[in-house]
Amino acid sequence: MSPWVIGFLAFFAYPFFATIYYSFTNFNGVQSPQWIGFANYTALFHDPLFFTSLFNTFFYTIFELPLSTVVALGLALLLNQDVKGRAIYRTIFYIPSIVPLVASCLIFVWIFNPATGIVNDLLNNVHIQGPGWFFSPAWSKPSFILLGLWGVGQPMVIYLAGLQSIPSELYEVAALDGARAWKRFRRITLPMLSPVILFNVILQLVACFAYFTQVQVIEGSDLGGPGTSTWMYVQYLYVQAFQYLKLGYSSAMAFFLFVISAIVMVVLFRTSSRWVYYASEG
């Protein structure tokens, strides 16, 4: 216990409150922080890049969250079928998510390269003019979403475990009552799986709010994300903090991020009682 208490205080409680304090100061990491009141926040709300990065992060989250849920659940349902060689399929489905993220980024900018990538070559064969993918302002966000969908192995495995823990009697009874596949899915699978869905959605949300590595790697190498089309919130925060050394300003961004994610989490938990079904309570 006690190591965690020290760790909690030193690596969590202290920095959390220090972030709030720094956010009201002018601070570059060398001189001691100077109190400037709400100036950082005022500046923040006049910073167009702040809004761009916030918008891009929301855009990514709004598409990635439902899509990854549907894809992960879909893959898990496929793997839950009673077929031979299930373990092999499961391995193939899962492997993309353990590929180092930087390597995944390299692979994706290569296969989706607008001029020399295999994807546009294949599209050409069926007489479709492929888009510019990571290089195009319109397609760069969808490209990153595709990259995210490729690595949904983790939620997929959790859904699969959830599916396998649903008692098969429920399906047998439902089948006797003449319930068709879609109805069985709606009435049994989804409610029984809802706690797992909530868990995965929370994890995905945390990951979306912290979306960084992919954009940093790909934009940092000039291989995509034209202009500010894929500037993400924490990436902008990172640049402000570690390239411009505006630690006060970036602390204000960090605290703002905390407030937003806290609001989203509270709303999610509050509304979850309406759609999450806990067997023990029912």
Add this chain to the structure above:
Amino acid sequence: MRVAIDSRTRHKLVTSTGKHVVLILVSVVLGFPLLWMALTSLKTNPQALADPPVWIPHPFLWSNYPNVISAVSFPRFVLNTLMYAASTIAGVCISSSLVAYGFSRIRWKGRDFVFKVMVSTLLIPFFATLIPLFVMYKNFHMVGWYWPLIVPTFLGSSIFSTFLLRQFFMTLPQSVSDAARVDGANEFTIYRRVILPMSKPALATVILFQFVYCWNDYLGPLIYIQSQSWYPVSLGLTLILGTYTTNWPWVMAAATAATMPIVILFFFTQRTFLKGIAIQGTGEKG
């Protein structure tokens, strides 16, 4: 009657074939990027860029691997990563197991509430605490090397590992602790001599996840590591990408070299691995 059975078996055969077709199609789509990476890594540059695409490299240009590996100090990156992984694994095994012990095998007031607080810190954005931490490590002269990434793991910072170990400790019968207590063992002896030896599978899972985490970690080293000679594999890859952007076979050879160890490791430890993730997801309620 016979007709009914026949049509049912035929129906079964058809749906089973259909399922395989769907599964294979999805496998091809999901497996293709990795396959294409491996194929590209064995081509000459003109072959990699050829239109129409060259599917099978001819000849297999294995020399791309030694070439790119010696062009940047790739073995050094691997060594750095192994060092980073080994240190944090030591930290996690020592501290997270102790913390997990306190959260599962000892009864104290407010335990479950404090545990909930600990788990809920997972929801707080990483960046919300990053800046003061960076300043703190800088004042301690720890920035520039792996210290800021290693030290916290000795203080139970890996909540995921703690969570996993706690779930496991909870499943061990209370009677083993009671028996040791009758023999006069104190809590630390019970932890050290009774619980830990029984928890090898759980510790193996934690070690595995920690290794994969370190191997793939990009953000931590990006913030704290400055000198290229201390780069881990992930930062090394971006270095290769920045230097040899026009030489895709080399870039893909490096990506393959960084990916293969993890994929091979996964092949041999699949069961432990997938079980660990399942516990993480469904043990939440337990």
